[in-house]
Every structure is written in C-alpha cells, then in structure tokens.
Amino acid sequence: MNKQSTNSLFSLDYEKSIFNSEEFLKNVAVDNVIFGYHEKELKVLLLRPGGYSKWTVTGGYVKKTESIDEAAARVAITRTGLSNLFFQQFRSFGTPERVKDPELTPELFTERTGLQISASHWIFDYYVSVAFYTLTEFSLVTVNKGPYDEEIAWKAIDQLPDLMFDHKEIISEALKALRIHIYHYPVGYELLPEKFTLPEIHNLYETILGKSLDSRNFTRKLMATGILKKLSETRSIGAHRSPFLYKFDKKKYDAALKNGMFVAF
C-alpha cells in the first residue's frame, strides 16, 4: 500500500523537451486534483519538485494533438498507473499573479534543471490552468514521481502543507465542486471495492461531505436512488453482526451519471 516509484513513464529528456518542443500548447496547462479515499480518509496527491519547499497538485501541459480531457486523463494515468478513473473539469484559473513565486525565477529554474531558458520564454508568462479533479481508492495506487520531483505523497485534505501558486485555492474549489457533484451524481464506483457494505459507503459519503449523516435516513435515501443492489452475502467483521454486501447496479449508476439525479443528504 502507498507504494512509490520513479518509473519509466517519465524521462528527463522528455521533460526537458517540453519547454522547447512544438508539441504542446503554450500558456495553457491542466491541473488535476487527484483525491484518494481509503478507510474514512480523504487525501490529495501532491508533489514537491526538487529544490522547492512547496507542494503542487499534479498537472501537465496539453499536447496539440490531444484534448484537455485527454491531457487530464494522461496526468492521472501517469501519476497513479490507473486508467478509467472518474474525473471532472470544474473551473479554469487564470490571472497574471497566479504563477508568481519567489522560488520560481528564470535563474532558479536554470539552477535547478540545468536548462538555459530565456526569461522571455513563454513558460515564464502566466498560463491558464484548466482544473479537474479525479477520484481513486488510494491503496490501489502506486504513485509515480517525475525526474524533477523530490517527493510525491498523499496528504490529508485538512492538513495540507504549504502549496505553490494558487494550488491551495484550486484544491479548495475542487473539494467544493466534488461536494456539489455528490448531491447530483452517484459517487463511489472508483472508491469502493466491487462489493461493499452499507457502513462502508456511509463512511465514504461522510468523509467526502465532512459531516456525519444519520444512518437510517442515509440508507433510506441512498436505496431510493436505485443505484445499489443488495446481495445475500455478508462480510464477517469479527465480534459484530455481519453487514450485508452491496454492489452498484452499473446500468442505473451510469444512467444516473449521465442524466443526473438528486439526493439531499
């Protein structure tokens, strides 16, 4: 669990080529706030680039041949190794001040990477971040560092370290968007095992919403959506009554994802 590697999805040459190649759109990037859930904890995947004291959310540039959605998916796959994660665009951020940081100057950039890049290069202009959030079960993930990253780690959303640029605001807006999302769409398919218990999904909702929910009302309302199927199996959890297992009714789940639903928790 919580494995970490610097893997072959990254190469130094590849990263270096970004700044000079004609492969990428200029002045645009995607940021992807990767939320990880595991046993009542909601965390976010953060990086600390080498030589910096501050952390960043995962992100990347957009290739001229791919859409912004594809770029966000590529970021998630590169960092987590998992494809087909649920992700959602929620806002774009763009102000001239947003990429100003005393630790990121052309001089320090050169010092850090060994690359000679003119101070008038477009990467020192401000860029617009199209921001997404992604949901995953973090115990399934082997996180991948890039060559310029000193650390990559899951951080609890209520104990965030110092963040670079406006990334604190981006995370806070991502969480707001997720909390609105959860009232209008089903959540959980990527966050729970295939078979799970009512207390497990109850905990998931409480964790994401950051508040406790009455179990009787929660169950009544969740079952009323029709997205769950009760199985006849139970899970043994020691010296306690064994909870029943449930599965998502994938057809109804997908229909609810597409058409929306409303549950007032």
Next chain:
Amino acid sequence: MNKQSTNSLFSLDYEKSIFNSEEFLKNVAVDNVIFGYHEKELKVLLLRPGGYSKWTVTGGYVKKTESIDEAAARVAITRTGLSNLFFQQFRSFGTPERVKDPELTPELFTERTGLQISASHWIFDYYVSVAFYTLTEFSLVTVNKGPYDEEIAWKAIDQLPDLMFDHKEIISEALKALRIHIYHYPVGYELLPEKFTLPEIHNLYETILGKSLDSRNFTRKLMATGILKKLSETRSIGAHRSPFLYKFDKKKYDAALKNGMFVAF
C-alpha cells in the same frame, strides 16, 4: 433600441497587431455568450465575420497583463458598451478538432484580411476557450461591430443560425449553466428596470427556464427568498388592474449572490 455601430473601440491596426504581438497569451481565448433579455425574449449576441457564412459568439484573446475574468469583461464591454454586467465562467472547451472549419484556412485567412501569416503560426493550432456567459437587457445595448465583422445581431436562442466551430455547443452549455445558476442564485438585477412588476419578473424566469411556472407558487417562493421589496406604487398598464412595483433589496440580493440560496421553481 437595438442600435448598431462600428465604433472606435476597434481599429483595424489593433486587430492586425493581435496575431503578431507579444501582448496576448497564445493558445487560449475567452468566449463570452452574451444573453440579452427583453420582453419575454431571450437572445444571444452573435457575430458574422466578413467572408464567412457562419456566426460566432463574442470572444477574444487574453492579454498577458489581465486575468481571464478581465478578458471576458473586456469582451462584454467592447461589444455592448455596458460595464458591470453579471458574468460567470462555466466551462472550458479544448479539443484539437474544435477550431477546424473548411472556411478557416491559412489561405482564406490571408485572402480575407490581407495578412501574411505562416500556416505554422500558433493561431492555426487549436486553442482552449474559457467560456463565460453574460446577462444584459438587450434594449439598453448599442452593439459594436469589429472591423472584420460583417454583421452583429441578437438571435433568439431557439432560432440560432449556423454557428462556427463548437459554438452551438458552447451556447447550449451556457444556457444549461444559466438554468442551474438560476436555482442557486438571484437573477434579474441586470435584466429588469430598477422598478418592475411581479408579472415582469415572472416572465423573465419563465423565459430563462423555458417553461411556465404557476404564478401563485412562483410569487410565494420568490418572496420567501427575501430579495424583493414591494413598493406602494403601481404601474398603469391600460385597461387592466395595475400591478404593484417591486425593487430588489440590493443588500440581500448581493448576499444571496455571494452565499447562494436555493429555490425550487
């Protein structure tokens, strides 16, 4: 009403300079879907560039010194002459296919504008549009054509002409976003005269939502939000009972804009 002019906010030299200057961010633009309401009609402000058969929503590039919000506001001010309009970012659009149009090729571009621009220039790469919508009362507006625009006009949202690129989808998403917005925030300050009647705001809501609302329930729910103040004056409307005039309670209106509210119409 519905005036039109080519005014000094535009100049040909200025427009030409966009493509070569270092003043703008590359591969990013803002699109601003300007909705205009007047007497039970919801319209959108569209342009038809000279030499094209298709129409576009208003938009523009982003200066390196301004935020995307400022760019969207600048677009609205330039086109309508009005400042302080309500506007809202709702989504960003970015796929390699989105700016492909058989009428927009480097050759045709040169033919149309007389500008020699290399086919590898960044304006022929795809760009990401950060999309906003703006609300205004269209009888107050004097619309402004740019030097490359052959026509500018308000078009009813259910009778849109052929639109360039993905602008049909952008308008459709803007309308969806506006309809969700109207359930969570007050709407009307920029769309109604200072003093207005209940039937007038009732029509506004019916027009935006595209459905009829029971007047008794509508009044009850709208008054329950507290954003309206009933005046003792009435408006004379001919051989009918004179409706009372109302004003927005600006303090409560702004608080509701900031904190959100919920009204299920």
Next chain:
DNA sequence: TTAATAGTGTCTCTAAGACATTATTCC
C-alpha cells in the same frame, strides 16, 4: 453474557404542487 456494530420504523413538520376566485382598471 457482554461488547460492539448492523439494521431498521415512525412521527412530525415543512414545503412543493395543484388548483380557482376575487380585485382592479379602463373602455
């Protein structure tokens, strides 16, 4: 039997939705 957790039913109260009559104005 005890300790821990799972599972579930009922009451109250608010508010959404459906619905029709009276009031005002001017001709």
Next chain:
DNA sequence: GGAATAATGTCTTAGAGACACTATTAA
C-alpha cells in the same frame, strides 16, 4: 357591464429530519 390582467389562499401529499430499539456476531 365587459374584457383583460393582477393578486392571492387552501388543501393534499411527499419527503426531509429527528429519533431509539432490536438483531447479530464472536469472544
């Protein structure tokens, strides 16, 4: 008086929210 529009009250019903007891398991 008639024609047009404004204004408003009540009933029903669905569901949100508050609340507590019984069932199961294994030590």
